[in-house]
Amino acid sequence: MSALPVLASSAAALKLPGFWRRALHHRSFMIGAVLTLLLVLAATVSLAWTPWSPYEMDMPSKMQPPSGSHWLGTDSFGRDVASLLLVGARASILVGVIAVGIGLVVGTALGLLAAARRGWVEEAIMRLSDFSLAFPAILSAIMMTAVFGPGIVNAIVAIGIYNIPTFARITRASANAIWSREYIAAARACGKGAFSITFQHVLPNISAVLIVQITIRFAIAILAEAALSYLGLGTQPPQPSWGRMLSEAQTLMFQAPLLAVFPGVAIALAVLGLNLLGDGLRDLLDPRLARAR
Numbered sequence: 001m002s003a004l005p006v007l008a009s010s011a012a013a014l015k016l017p018g019f020w021r022r023a024l025h026h027r028s029f030m031i032g033a034v035l036t037l038l039l040v041l042a043a044t045v046s047l048a049w050t051p052w053s054p055y056e057m058d059m060p061s062k063m064q065p066p067s068g069s070h071w072l073g074t075d076s077f078g079r080d081v082a083s084l085l086l087v088g089a090r091a092s093i094l095v096g097v098i099a100v101g102i103g104l105v106v107g108t109a110l111g112l113l114a115a116a117r118r119g120w121v122e123e124a125i126m127r128l129s130d131f132s133l134a135f136p137a138i139l140s141a142i143m144m145t146a147v148f149g150p151g152i153v154n155a156i157v158a159i160g161i162y163n164i165p166t167f168a169r170i171t172r173a174s175a176n177a178i179w180s181r182e183y184i185a186a187a188r189a190c191g192k193g194a195f196s197i198t199f200q201h202v203l204p205n206i207s208a209v210l211i212v213q214i215t216i217r218f219a220i221a222i223l224a225e226a227a228l229s230y231l232g233l234g235t236q237p238p239q240p241s242w243g244r245m246l247s248e249a250q251t252l253m254f255q256a257p258l259l260a261v262f263p264g265v266a267i268a269l270a271v272l273g274l275n276l277l278g279d280g281l282r283d284l285l286d287p288r289l290a291r292a293r
Contacts (some may be wrong), residue, residue: 029280103163
């Protein structure tokens with residue numbers, strides 16, 4: 001007894017004939033992939049090279065417009081804006097990777113447990129998720145800051161905790177759809193337990209959903225980190241951050257408006273790229289949409 005699952009696993013989807021050919025012709029996927037690659041490339045390059053040191057202030061050179069020496073100009077402390085943007089990409093990726101990782105590992109485990117056990121276990125996990133959703137990342141960061149002080153670690157923890165119920169609910173809903181399939185009943189008839197079925201059949205068949213959700217939550221994490229840094233609760237000086245660059249530029253909007261434009265565009269492109277990448281992956285990893293194309 002067998003039946004095709006609603007969503008194929010990402011590994012199986014990647015092996016579909018013509019997957020990469022379809023990916024190259026998928027506009028959202030390609031635009032998102034290019035923008036995401038630029039974000040990763042900027043962070044990687046900043047590890048080895050920046051036009052100027054992003055930590056050294058040069059007051060005689062402050063507020064300079066873009067030039068051959070300073071490609072995007074300098075800020076109110078004489079720091080090179082291009083260097084600040086490059087190094088700021090590192091903070092965004094760091095927060096995104098760790099915060100989304102926390103939500104993915106803990107939330108997926110809770111969602112799989114809820115779908116496998118059902119009953120009061122599922123009800124308790126879902127009610128706990130509902131309670132957690134009442135505390136957004138920014139509110140959680142404010143509460144943690146009041147207790148432990150501001151910093152990037154507290155921002156990561158707050159964003160990570162906020163991601164847990166989202167992954168738990170999505171995992172539980174997707175897993176419930178898989179548990180109702182005929183091949184799951186066949187696996188049970190063969191004597192397989194809930195743990196074995198979960199990791200051999202359920203998790204591989206919901207991995208496509210999780211991959212798409214990772215890209216979306218990554219974009220939200222970058223936006224949340226920028227917002228927290230803007231409020232002074234995230235990345236602390238002297239570490240560059242796109243959100244803090246916006247905060248420092250708000251008082252100079254009439255003297256040097258480009259100081260706010262550059263980090264704002266960087267945040268917008270990073271979030272846009274990850275969202276487009278997620279939309280493209282959703283289309284490409286869903287076999288029904290793959291056959292339609």
